[in-house]
Amino acid sequence: MNQSLIEQLAEARGIESKYIDAWGNQATIEPSSKAKILAAMGYSVEDEAKMLNQIEEESKQQWLTVLEPATVIRTNTPSTFFLKLPIDFVNDELTLNVYQKNKQVKQISITPVDHQLVATVELEEFEIQQYAIEINFELPMGYYELALLEGGNDEPLGSGRLIVAPQKCFKQPEIEQGKKLWGPSVQLYCVKSKNNWGIGDFSDLAYLIEKVAERGADFVGLNPIHALYPNNGNACSPYSPSSRRWLNVIYIDVQKVIGFTEDKATQAIVQNSKFVEQLAKARASEQVDYDSVMDLKVRALKPLYDYFLKHHIESNTSEAKAFEAFKNEGGESLAQLATFDAIQDSFKSEGRYIGDNWGWPVWPDEYKDYDSSAVNAFAKQHAKLVDFYAYIQFVALKQLEQANAVSAEKGMAMGTYRDLAVGVSEGSTEIWANKDLYCTDASVGAPPDVLGPLGQSWGLPPMDPVKLYEQGYQPIIDLFRSNMHACGALRIDHVMALLRLWWVPKGESAKAGTYVYYPVDDLLAILALESHLNECSIIGEDLGTVPDDIGGKLQANGIHSYKVFFFEQAEDGGFYSPEHYVEQSMATLTTHDMPTLIGYWHCKDLELGQEIGLYTGDELMKSLYADRVKAKQSILDSLHGHNSIPSDIGRDANYVGMTQELNYGMQIHMAKGSSALLSLQLEDWLQMDMPVNIPGTSEEYPNWRRKLSVDLEDIFDKPEVNQLTQALTKARQ
Numbered sequence: 001m002n003q004s005l006i007e008q009l010a011e012a013r014g015i016e017s018k019y020i021d022a023w024g025n026q027a028t029i030e031p032s033s034k035a036k037i038l039a040a041m042g043y044s045v046e047d048e049a050k051m052l053n054q055i056e057e058e059s060k061q062q063w064l065t066v067l068e069p070a071t072v073i074r075t076n077t078p079s080t081f082f083l084k085l086p087i088d089f090v091n092d093e094l095t096l097n098v099y100q101k102n103k104q105v106k107q108i109s110i111t112p113v114d115h116q117l118v119a120t121v122e123l124e125e126f127e128i129q130q131y132a133i134e135i136n137f138e139l140p141m142g143y144y145e146l147a148l149l150e151g152g153n154d155e156p157l158g159s160g161r162l163i164v165a166p167q168k169c170f171k172q173p174e175i176e177q178g179k180k181l182w183g184p185s186v187q188l189y190c191v192k193s194k195n196n197w198g199i200g201d202f203s204d205l206a207y208l209i210e211k212v213a214e215r216g217a218d219f220v221g222l223n224p225i226h227a228l229y230p231n232n233g234n235a236c237s238p239y240s241p242s243s244r245r246w247l248n249v250i251y252i253d254v255q256k257v258i259g260f261t262e263d264k265a266t267q268a269i270v271q272n273s274k275f276v277e278q279l280a281k282a283r284a285s286e287q288v289d290y291d292s293v294m295d296l297k298v299r300a301l302k303p304l305y306d307y308f309l310k311h312h313i314e315s316n317t318s319e320a321k322a323f324e325a326f327k328n329e330g331g332e333s334l335a336q337l338a339t340f341d342a343i344q345d346s347f348k349s350e351g352r353y354i355g356d357n358w359g360w361p362v363w364p365d366e367y368k369d370y371d372s373s374a375v376n377a378f379a380k381q382h383a384k385l386v387d388f389y390a391y392i393q394f395v396a397l398k399q400l401e402q403a404n405a406v407s408a409e410k411g412m413a414m415g416t417y418r419d420l421a422v423g424v425s426e427g428s429t430e431i432w433a434n435k436d437l438y439c440t441d442a443s444v445g446a447p448p449d450v451l452g453p454l455g456q457s458w459g460l461p462p463m464d465p466v467k468l469y470e471q472g473y474q475p476i477i478d479l480f481r482s483n484m485h486a487c488g489a490l491r492i493d494h495v496m497a498l499l500r501l502w503w504v505p506k507g508e509s510a511k512a513g514t515y516v517y518y519p520v521d522d523l524l525a526i527l528a529l530e531s532h533l534n535e536c537s538i539i540g541e542d543l544g545t546v547p548d549d550i551g552g553k554l555q556a557n558g559i560h561s562y563k564v565f566f567f568e569q570a571e572d573g574g575f576y577s578p579e580h581y582v583e584q585s586m587a588t589l590t591t592h593d594m595p596t597l598i599g600y601w602h603c604k605d606l607e608l609g610q611e612i613g614l615y616t617g618d619e620l621m622k623s624l625y626a627d628r629v630k631a632k633q634s635i636l637d638s639l640h641g642h643n644s645i646p647s648d649i650g651r652d653a654n655y656v657g658m659t660q661e662l663n664y665g666m667q668i669h670m671a672k673g674s675s676a677l678l679s680l681q682l683e684d685w686l687q688m689d690m691p692v693n694i695p696g697t698s699e700e701y702p703n704w705r706r707k708l709s710v711d712l713e714d715i716f717d718k719p720e721v722n723q724l725t726q727a728l729t730k731a732r733q
Helices: 003-012 029-040 048-064 201-211 264-270 275-286 290-313 320-349 373-381 382-411 429-433 465-470 474-483 518-532 546-555 596-599 604-611 620-640 660-671 717-731
Strands: 019-020 026-027 069-072 080-088 094-100 103-110 116-121 126-135 140-151 157-165 181-186 220-222 243-247 417-422 442-446 455-458 489-492 500-505 513-517 536-538 563-564 585-588 676-683
Touching: 003 029, 003 048, 029 290, 029 500, 048 116, 048 126, 069 518, 080 157, 094 264, 140 474, 140 518, 157 518, 181 563, 201 220, 201 320, 201 382, 220 676, 243 320, 243 382, 243 429, 264 275, 290 320, 290 382, 320 373, 320 382, 320 429, 373 382, 417 474, 417 585, 465 585, 474 518, 518 536, 518 546, 536 563, 546 563, 546 620, 596 604, 596 660, 604 620, 620 660, 660 676, 660 717
Parallel strands: 069 157, 181 220, 181 676, 220 417, 417 489, 489 536, 563 585, 585 676
Antiparallel strands: 019 026, 080 126, 094 103, 094 140, 116 126, 140 157, 442 455, 442 500, 500 513
């Protein structure tokens, strides 16, 4: 292995050599880690001759690419684009045509030699020159196609994409005018209601939006609602999806689907005594039984699809036309998901690849590639089943749109805000159908830190930044666009991923990873553009170790940072007042990865951590409890100092339990802060003590399953909840 060559290639591919760790020290990446990451990117690091050939071929292709795959510029900003041409063309007057949606919008004459020469290279006995061409024309924000032509020739010398982005992300007029918004965040799967089928659904979301809007809220925050695995319900983490472009169909309210009451076949199923018994059990369970709920819904949805075929497709009704338009717009991505789910359905019905064995990695070899002849044959042979899975995506999207429409009807400034997960699981549709984009021999994770001294590997293969660029950024455009649909804001989980991701080689510990950098300025520009095109504000989850160069970029791009009260501490352990948070932020007390307020105050998380083996040893536990008492004391001091809680609440943390007064007082304390957005958890309104997720666990704790303690319909009959929402609205004014 040529170490010098490895170092040069690693630098060229954006692989970090050093970084500042969680303790503020400079950490050095081992050469072997760089080599393994390069191998994950597809380089033959063990064969120097092969690797040199790969590098040479890549360089050759780059020089033979006349126009870059994507040029990203900002409005009202001097910009350039680059072109590479054989020397024979550089003195010619060439024509640059600019198109938008196949319509020519600009035509510019260019003589390359009149512009700045950037570089030259000898390639196969002829010289290629690269020029920087100033963009001296204005274009509205949007996506454009460039074509460079030689006089009298209709075949372009080269083509590429031009992306014109605004300076900042979109913000609702109310935010621009200084209004401070608030709203609850909900893990939709946790919602109990009298009518749902054992899991929260889009009708529950609509009801929640209506009720909180009437009480002064301007948004409702959601967990990621990405497509998971209809035929493997227990793969239920919203942060390990199958596809981030599509929806989790488990959130469909089956009773609102066309034909539910009219269709005799459907009614025969849902009125069957065993079905009724299974539904009652799923509804009564304190934890979501994903397999049972999904089974119930699919059993009812399949005859409803037949009803749709008979009463709408055959008659070509407006609903049928809407479904066809949906499929056309969904294109290849929707076909991939529907085919994947149909294959998994078929295998499950045969008793194959169920339980822990799921997803394309365990399928027969002939099915492991979406473009294979076997998959193509399956899709044709099972066309109806594939179409069914496209249909339930159509239903899910309609119901989400209807729920979000309630926010507009009720005058909410923002409506729903959605959550974009950082990646997809290895067994996912996205990986299966896009192996050229993802590096499956690596996983996204996190380096060692105080809470995780071994680091983390999340089992999410990363996108190759070079492949993303070569595809004109289309995958990320599609991702942003689909997740900004039917909402007023989008939270980007682990927003640092736009700058860099911690890649862990497959089979290695997270310590053996390194940072790989992404084209952050281009990605932020695309995010800003899609934000405006979809009128969607952006929230960047920037917790953990945040490099200096990302914080300023997020602020400059109009992205709301994420301020979690318990993490906003000074060096002396005191808690910053929410009044000192930056205005361009979303503030919150707790998150889905943290204990609830009562859980934190009563150290329930520490007890659970000890029970399940996260924390071991008496000395560690003593230290954790001592730190918690100190933190609680600082919180009490701050709350009393700001007169945020009644004076009759004690001042010694050793003797003060979490009461409703203290709980709600902390929420009002946050509401008085300066953040433009305030998000609060329904669990804390209901004074629940058990968490919904414990990071670092899988089988040890039933993550993503714990339901809310109160039916949704009953929450807003509680006088204390109504008093809290009234106080929150007043405090935000």
